[in-house]
Amino acid sequence: MKTYKYLFLLIGLSMIGCSDLEEEPVGLLSPTTYFTSIDKLQVAVNGAYGYMHNRYFLTRETGMTLMLRSDMIEISDxxxxxxRIDHDEFTDLDDNGQTRVSWPIMYQIISAANQAIAGAETINADEAEVNAVVAQAYFARALAYYHLVRQFGDIPYLSEPVTNVEEGNNIEKTAAADVYTNIIADFTFAKTWLPTTQATKSIPSAGAASSYLASVYLTMGNYPMAYAEAKDVINKKNTYGYDLEPDFQNLFNSALVRDSKEPIFALDYIGDTSLGNYSTDYLVPFTGIRADDQYGSGQEGWAVLVPPLKAFTTWDENDYRRAVSFNTTGVFDGTERAYNQPPTAQELLGDSNSQGGFNAKDARNKNQPYCAKYTRFRGESGGNGRASSHAYSLMRYAEVLLIAAEAANEVTPGSQEAHDWVNEVRERARDGAAGSTPSASPADVSGLSGAAFTDMVLEERRLELAFELKRWYDIARRKLGTQAFSASGLEGAKSFSEDDYLIAIPEVEQERNPNL
Known part of the structure; x- marks a missing residue:
């Protein structure tokens, strides 16, 4: 995404008449006059991907919602x-400010994609060349709707640009089942016309579309299709250029991840804040330890999001992924401190209530290991930590293996294929960093089938994809809420009901359109 030019002039209606997103027009462009070449089509398509980098999408508001509603992240400060607290405690209502800004950004992605799809119809060029570019827009639209439908259920479905504000403000909701049908159609078009490989993982390929199709089918509970699609990606991994990264840590090292074969589709940041909301990466400071300087000057965190302590203590210490996923130490005023370190005599003199650990430096910290996937190898920083050089893997090959395994077990309980795919992921967790001695755990999967295998593979997804915005969707699709948020859960007992699997459509949108 580093070379993308962001196009916003074409986004006439960023949302369904969303008044708080109105912009002063600097010019008017008509699709019939602008879309005269494939190059201009590509610029329009890039607009959709530009919106994906906005802070309101996955690296702040929307991403924070997904984290907090899971059982792997809680509030620190x-x-x-x-x-934020309301999403963590499932007390959010339709006036929640976080939801209010995350809803329109997803429709802005859709609006930009729809403009490009409509504009492609006017281009007089080879159909295959046009489709190879516009397929990126279909992919972007499908991805945005995939997030929307899983969060909100029945939603407005727009398949073309909105040109009449009044009509846009009266559109009715589309049933979730029909939204999924349209998502599948878009990803299928993308799979058909996108090339097998791209110059960068921030541009979708046919393999990325196929991987997301497998994920969509899994979410829908269509296990035969999820199995078939995921297995097709696995069978074509050499064609697509996919494989597991040998060292799990490299997937979260901004200097190395772009050379890895594992990422399938990524959001690519460049450690720059000059584009404001379109280049800031808030996952780093939000998950960092406040006043921690272990990764260099000016890289302190904000201590807003922290994993529950039980997520760390119940994780097999021989599993290499635990060491990669957590920070158990911090550096404060040049001194390294562990999260569970008792307060010093001097700290007790200064504050008799001092708990030691991370809390001794700043009361907003918790004495719990923090998430390290975003903070440890962030690359370039700036703007009070609001930037990184991360290329975030929104889909990676390990997830495809686990999709295939979960679906295969549903189709044929006890399938050897299913065991082999999980074992492939676990083997890397045992091997550890390059040059280290492999551990005995997590052990190979054997003898599990049916419900026992399902429980295991969902736990494997929780660990392998920890803090990567996947866990809440797993809890919702498998209806694990009452179990995950029970007294024996990672966060302890929480008030949770069936209604909490969906988020309320923002009040401001309901006021604008009574049909919502």
């Missing part, structure tokens, strides 16, 4: 915004 008790004085943080109430809108």
């Amino acid at each position: 008790p004085n943080t915004r109430q809108e």
Whole structure:
């Protein structure tokens, strides 16, 4: 995404008449006059991907919602915004400020994609060449709707640009089942016309579309199709250029991840804040330890999001992924400190209530290991930590293996294929870093089938994909809420009901359109 030019002039209606996103027009472009070449089509398509890098999408508001509603992240700073606490405690209502800004950004992605798809119809060029570019827009539209439908259920489905505000403000919701049908159609078009490989993983390929199709089918509970699609990606891994990264840590090292074969589709940041909301990466500071300087000057975190302590203590210490996923130490004023370190005599003299550990430096910290996937090898930083050089893997090959395994077990319980695919992922977790001695755990999967295998593979997804915005979707699709948020869960007992599997459509959108 580093070379993308972001196009915003074409986005006439960023959302369904969303008044708080109105912009002063600097010029008017008509699709019939602008879309005169494939190059201009590509610029229009890039607009959709530009919106994906906005802070309101996955690296701040939307991403924070997905993290907090899972059982793998809780609030660290008790004085943080109430809108965040409400998602963590499932007390969010339709006036939640975090939801209010995350809803329109996904429709902005869709609006940009729809403009490109409509504009492609006017280009007089070879159909295959046009389709290879416009397929990127179909992919972007499908991805945005895939997030929307899993979060909100029945939603407005727009398949073409909105040109009449009044009509846009009266559109009715589309049933979730029909939204999924359209998502499948878009990803299928993308799979058909996208090339097998791209110059960068931030541009979708046919393999990325196929991988997302497998994920969509899994979410829908269509296990035969999820199995078939995921297995097709696995069978074509050499064609697509996919494989597991030998060292799990490299997937979260901004200097190395772009050379890895494992990422399938990524959001690519360049450590720059000059584009404001379109280049800032808030996952790093939000998950960092406040006042921690272990990764260099100016890289302190904000201590807003922290894994529950039980997520760390119940994780097999021989599993290499635990060491990669957590920070158990910090550096404060030049001194290294562990999260569970007792307070010093001097700290007790200064504050008799000092708990030691991370809390001794700043009360907003918790004495719990923090998420390290984003903070440890972030690359370039700036703007009070609001930037990184991460290329975030929104889909990677390990997830395809686990999709295939889960679906295969549903189709043929106890399938050897299913065991082999999980074992492939676990083998890397045992091997550890390059040059280290492999451990005995996590052990190969053997003898499991049916429900026992399903439980295991969902736990494997929880560990392998920890903090990568996947866990809440797994809880929702498998209806694990009452189990995950029970007294024996990672966060302890929470008030959770069936209604909490969906988020309320923002009040401001309901006021604008009574059909919502």
